[in-house]
Amino acid sequence: MLALASTLSLTLAFVLANASGGSLVSCLTNNGLRIEVSQNSTWHASTTPFNTRFHFSPSALVYPTQTSDVSKAIQCAVNFGVRVSPLSGGHSYSASGYGSQDGTLVISFRDMAHISYQSSEETVTIQPGARLGDVALELHDKYGRALAHGVCPYVGIGGHAAFGGWGFSSRNWGLLIDQVEAAELVLANGTVVHLSNTQNPDLFWAIRGAASSFGIVTEYTLKTHPVPLSVIRYSYTFSNPDLSADRFAKLLGSYQTWGRTAPKELGIEANVWQGGKVEIGGYYMGSLFDFNRLAGSLLRTTGLPNATYVQERSWLVALTEVNGGSPLSTKGKSDAHDTFFAKSLVVPTASPLTATALSALATYFANTKIPNTLSWFIQFELWGGGNSAISSLPSDATAYPHRAHLWTIQFYARSSTAWPTEGTVFVNGMVSSITDHMKGTTFGAYANYLDPLLKGWHDKYYAGNYPRLAALQKQVDPHGVFQKAQNIGAPDF
Ligand SMILES: Cc1cc2nc3c(=O)[nH]c(=O)nc-3n(C[C@H](O)[C@H](O)[C@H](O)COP(=O)(O)OP(=O)(O)OC[C@H]3O[C@@H](n4cnc5c(N)ncnc54)[C@H](O)[C@@H]3O)c2cc1C
Numbered sequence: 287m288l289a290l291a292s293t294l295s296l297t298l299a300f301v302l303a304n305a306s307g308g309s310l311v312s313c314l315t316n317n318g319l320r321i322e323v324s325q326n327s328t329w330h331a332s333t334t335p336f337n338t339r340f341h342f343s344p345s346a347l348v349y350p351t352q353t354s355d356v357s358k359a360i361q362c363a364v365n366f367g368v369r370v371s372p373l374s375g376g377h378s379y380s381a382s383g384y385g386s387q388d389g390t391l392v393i394s395f396r397d398m399a400h401i402s403y404q405s406s407e408e409t410v411t412i413q414p415g416a417r418l419g420d421v422a423l424e425l426h427d428k429y430g431r432a433l434a435h436g437v438c439p440y441v442g443i444g445g446h447a448a449f450g451g452w453g454f455s456s457r458n459w460g461l462l463i464d465q466v467e468a469a470e471l472v473l474a475n476g477t478v479v480h481l482s483n484t485q486n487p488d489l490f491w492a493i494r495g496a497a498s499s500f501g502i503v504t505e506y507t508l509k510t511h512p513v514p515l516s517v518i519r520y521s522y523t524f525s526n527p528d529l530s531a532d533r534f535a536k537l538l539g540s541y542q543t544w545g546r547t548a549p550k551e552l553g554i555e556a557n558v559w560q561g562g563k564v565e566i567g568g569y570y571m572g573s574l575f576d577f578n579r580l581a582g583s584l585l586r587t588t589g590l591p592n593a594t595y596v597q598e599r600s601w602l603v604a605l606t607e608v609n610g611g612s613p614l615s616t617k618g619k620s621d622a623h624d625t626f627f628a629k630s631l632v633v634p635t636a637s638p639l640t641a642t643a644l645s646a647l648a649t650y651f652a653n654t655k656i657p658n659t660l661s662w663f664i665q666f667e668l669w670g671g672g673n674s675a676i677s678s679l680p681s682d683a684t685a686y687p688h689r690a691h692l693w694t695i696q697f698y699a700r701s702s703t704a705w706p707t708e709g710t711v712f713v714n715g716m717v718s719s720i721t722d723h724m725k726g727t728t729f730g731a732y733a734n735y736l737d738p739l740l741k742g743w744h745d746k747y748y749a750g751n752y753p754r755l756a757a758l759q760k761q762v763d764p765h766g767v768f769q770k771a772q773n774i775g776a777p778d779f
């Protein structure tokens with residue numbers, strides 16, 4: 287997508303030096319690595335990303351089964367002047383696991399998805415190819431343990447733990463990166479290093495929010511929690527199709543005010559669906575009695591919903607329900623695809639959304655004509671407020687910086703046909719209807735909802751942590767082996 291050529295330090299000299307002797311593919315196969323190339327019949331399927339707006343053509347895919355395979359693959363790529371990108375669950379919004387241009391050597395963790403539990407430490411060690419649904423199931427079924435992570439079962443641990451990892455237990459237990467106690471990382475020169483607060487603490491800090499810029503994580507060790515006996519699943523639907531801009535602003539404003547003091551046991555988001563229907567839901571990690579009291583105080587300010595759902599549920603049923611009822615297991619199933627563009631706004635607690643901004647958003651989506659092949663939703667995810675665990679850390683505790691923040695809002699549009707440019711314009715317009723009315727506010731963005739068109743992404747993704755990340759990146763990957771669009775060190779625009 288983006289021209290990175292000017293920033294590349296891998297020089298042509300490398301390529302030329304090897305023009306006559308050997309090839310990348312023979313280096314990989316001579317090292318006993320399992321690979322896939324464009325001649326394989328499975329190639330098209332293997333290189334089609336979740337978001338079909340993108341399709342990069344890698345130089346080859348490598349399927350490591352152990353850490354040393356990752357080292358060998360990197361060394362081959364370096365010898366032939368080829369850049370390297372890890373691919374775990376493949377659920378990047380911009381196909382970033384395939385690199386950001388053709389010709390990347392892609393290291394797929396399809397065959398490295400093992401999970402092992404250490405009962406003495408109550409930690410789990412997970413390889414990057416494991417997917418969230420399978421992790422939740424195995425932890426629950428074999429060990430009675432749980433982790434805070436995102437909703438979609440197909441998302442991979444590799445990317446999710448690289449940039450954040452938010453779900454409905456994150457206000458209680460933290461982001462996925464906040465549960466990481468140690469990691470194994472392969473550097474640009476193929477060296478394997480172990481990271482924790484006491485081993486390579488700089489790199490340990492950097493991978494918790496910007497991992498793909500520093501190396502390839504081959505395993506994460508995370509602290510776990512006992513599976514809750516039950517949680518309270520709930521959803522309130524406000525389904526007035528004629529929801530006026532004022533009423534929309536009042537409803538979201540009430541939710542926001544209430545969210546500012548909500549206890550950390552509450553996991554919640556407000557989904558705004560095309561047409562204006564608002565659904566506020568999630569799960570509460572406490573008793574039904576406490577939940578009813580808490581919900582009562584919300585509904586007193588929002589007014590009564592058109593539909594109410596409140597049920598005490600087991601952990602796995604709750605995880606399944608928040609995913610719309612589809613099964614958690616991904617084993618033996620192929621991925622879905624989507625054609626979409628999304629943007630995020632991370633809202634500081636000190637400058638909550640104003641009624642004017644919310645009302646401008648509602649006016650915009652009610653009055654803007656879009657192709658009927660396009661559909662959209664907005665998610666107002668409560669990350670901060672009350673005693674949220676996400677906000678309990680200072681902004682420089684991890685590479686992920688947005689701690690004193692209330693919301694992550696996601697604006698998402700998908701198309702049933704090839705992506706129309708009106709879709710990009712529409713999503714940008716939803717975001718600017720808010721930001722144009724809050725000019726004094728510095729909004730962030732979330733690097734797991736990657737937006738390859740985002741201007742000012744250095745600051746928006748990494749805020750005050752960018753300079754330290756950039757200095758470290760230069761030091762550990764001086765030749766840009768892992769360089770790609772929106773990795774640390776790539777140009778902003
Ligand atoms: C349907 C859907 C639902 C989602 N729901 C949520 C949610 O509820 N909460 C949330 O927080 N996010 C959510 N996300 C965003 C998701 O967290 C990110 O897209 C995440 O990066 C995907 O990880 P992956 O391994 O599947 O992706 P990949 O495309 O494989 O990788 C994404 C990025 O991480 C890098 N990476 C992958 N593996 C490694 C590794 N081993 N070492 C270093 N870098 C690596 C890749 O190079 C790439 O840059 C969702 C995304 C989708 C598509």
Ligand SMILES: *[C@@H]1O[C@H](CO)[C@@H](O)[C@H](O)[C@H]1NC(C)=O
Pocket residue numbers: 321322323325326328
């Ligand atoms: C790709 O084709 C080669 C040569 O036929 C084969 O050895 C290899 O196993 C194939 N890779 C995959 C992933 O199918």
Ligand SMILES: *[C@@H]1O[C@H](CO)[C@@H](O)[C@H](O)[C@H]1NC(C)=O
Pocket residue numbers: 524525526527590591592
């Ligand atoms: C939803 O509830 C509101 C307020 O009680 C009411 O005015 C509206 O007609 C209801 N909408 C539907 C679709 O039932």
Ligand SMILES: *[C@@H]1O[C@H](CO)[C@@H](O)[C@H](O)[C@H]1NC(C)=O
Pocket residue numbers: 473475477761762763
């Ligand atoms: C590999 O890179 C790391 C980080 O820059 C460095 O500390 C280490 O010495 C390098 N190893 C080799 C063998 O060059």
Ligand SMILES: CC(=O)N[C@H]1CO[C@H](CO)[C@@H](O)[C@@H]1O
Pocket residue numbers: 300303304307308313362364365366
């Ligand atoms: C200059 C250079 O990088 N040469 C490499 C060419 O490829 C061979 C085989 O992989 C390497 O051993 C050389 O170092």
